[in-house]
Amino acid sequence: MTVFDLPLDELRRRTSLKWTAFPPDVLPVWVAEMDCRPAPQVIEALTHAIVGGDTGYPVGRPYEHALAEYAAEVWDWEFDPVAHAIQVPDVMQGIVSVLDLLGTRGAPVVINPPVYPQFFKYLAWGERPIIEVPLTEAGRLDLEGLEKAFAGESGQKPEAFLLCNPHNPHGTVPTREELTTVARLAAEHGVRIISDEIHAPLVSAPAKHTPILSVEGVRDAVIIISASKAWNLAGLKSALAIGSPDVADRLLTMPDEVTHSVSYLGIVSHVAALREGRAWLAEALGEIEANRALLSSLLAEQLPEVRYQPGEATYLAWLDCRALGLADPGKTFLDKGRVALNNGPTFGSVGAGHVRMNLATSPEIIAEAVRRMAASV
Known part of the structure; x- marks a missing residue:
């Protein structure tokens, strides 16, 4: 079992911001929420507190x-x-x-x-x-x-x-x-x-x-x-x-x-x-690193105009889409591809032509997101 192994149907039952801000046909890879369960040690600590009324x-x-x-x-x-x-x-x-x-x-x-x-x-x-x-x-x-x-x-x-x-x-x-x-x-x-x-x-x-x-x-x-x-x-x-x-x-x-x-x-x-959750974090970091490599490979195959330099930290990918010639890449990916990313201009005017993608998810969701992005252009 991996950290980011939750199936899409289970994720769609969540009621937090990431999974409720857009219609159900939109694949959300935007806000910084991970597609995972908490570390077992965190679950145990919270369960112990709540069951014991320590609130x-x-x-x-x-x-x-x-x-x-x-x-x-x-x-x-x-x-x-x-x-x-x-x-x-x-x-x-x-x-x-x-x-x-x-x-x-x-x-x-x-x-x-x-x-x-x-x-x-x-x-x-x-x-x-x-x-x-x-x-x-x-x-x-x-x-x-x-x-x-x-x-x-x-x-x-x-x-x-x-x-x-x-x-x-x-x-x-x-x-x-x-x-x-x-x-x-x-x-x-x-x-x-x-x-x-x-x-x-x-x-x-x-x-x-x-x-x-x-x-x-x-x-x-x-x-x-x-x-x-x-x-x-x-x-x-x-x-x-x-x-x-x-x-x-x-x-x-x-x-x-x-x-x-x-x-x-x-x-x-x-x-x-x-x-107590350091081993869980180490596993998550390894999967994030693999997802960076996966994204690089998928973009090279399906969206070679999009520039991506994998970072050393975070689980977020900053994608330079200016070569696609789109007035608003984030809107195009959302409207035509039904995939939600963070739109570059919200990060400041120098973010125009960029989008931010969340990689704290399964390889299958990353692959589907890139497939939809490529189909939209």
């Missing part, structure tokens, strides 16, 4: 300690789980809450499009003007562009840089050298770094995740992280904000309206995943 309020620091153990063993990074970390409801709420706690509403924030669409939405809701520094064509950080943006050459002086590490949708993993440069530039120009590291456990060897707080010279920085993406626990909300030593004291003053909104069952499931 009350969170208490203590189990999540902080579980992540500290995981980070030390997997990323060779140590932090103080009591003095440097707090619980937040989820990554995006944590990002906006940290920006407000440590900074000023109305101050600009730098991002690197094409990037997770919720960055645009939440920053707008948080009244934060956006300064865009697009990734390079290879999907890497534009360090020269960041330096100019941090210096205020666009006419706006940013207060913070919202980093996506690893990057969604490209799947690139910033190197320690790249992040060291980012930390130096941010320190020189007084820019706070807020790093979304929700995809950090989803890095395939030989690449290795580098937490921004493990980089030499970093200061005034916060990591927002969760086990939700790697173990498919988005509906069991819980996350952590971890600050560099110079901001940790302020971070721990986060108001109760934020910290008391964390789900207790979220904590239970995330702790079980981090401590």
Whole structure:
């Protein structure tokens, strides 16, 4: 039995966003939900809590300690789980809450499009003007562009840089050298770094995740992280904000309206995943890697005009469809092929002509999605 072995008829009985947003004849390979069952250890922990009626309020620091153990063993990074970390409801709420706690509403924030669409939405809701520094064509950080943006050459002086590490949708993993440069530039120009590291456990060897707080010279920085993406626990909300030593004291003053909104069952499931679900994650990563190779092969055979550079992280594929000459590839694939992907422009204007595809599914579903995409053009 594999992680992504669920048949299509079983998946269609789900009532979550991925499987209900489109009509039944549409094959959904879009939003970041995995087509799998939870890790057995997570099921056991949740079942034990629910059957025993252990469904009350969170208490203590189990999540902080579980992540500290995981980070030390997997990323060779140590932090103080009591003095440097707090619980937040989820990554995006944590990002906006940290920006407000440590900074000023109305101050600009730098991002690197094409990037997770919720960055645009939440920053707008948080009244934060956006300064865009697009990734390079290879999907890497534009360090020269960041330096100019941090210096205020666009006419706006940013207060913070919202980093996506690893990057969604490209799947690139910033190197320690790249992040060291980012930390130096941010320190020189007084820019706070807020790093979304929700995809950090989803890095395939030989690449290795580098937490921004493990980089030499970093200061005034916060990591927002969760086990939700790697173990498919988005509906069991819980996350952590971890600050560099110079901001940790302020971070721990986060108001109760934020910290008391964390789900207790979220904590239970995330702790079980981090401590006991590593073998399940390793199997999932192996299957995702195989699905990347499968997608490359299928595109070469059926849609050779579509460019795809497999990433080192996430289970998301960023597909360059510009050579197809379609005004709106995502709409064409949906309307004519009945396959739903994330449309590129939602990741920023530089995403035009692209789509994002979810590879956390069975090889059969990937093959059918590509067949439909090819038939639509």
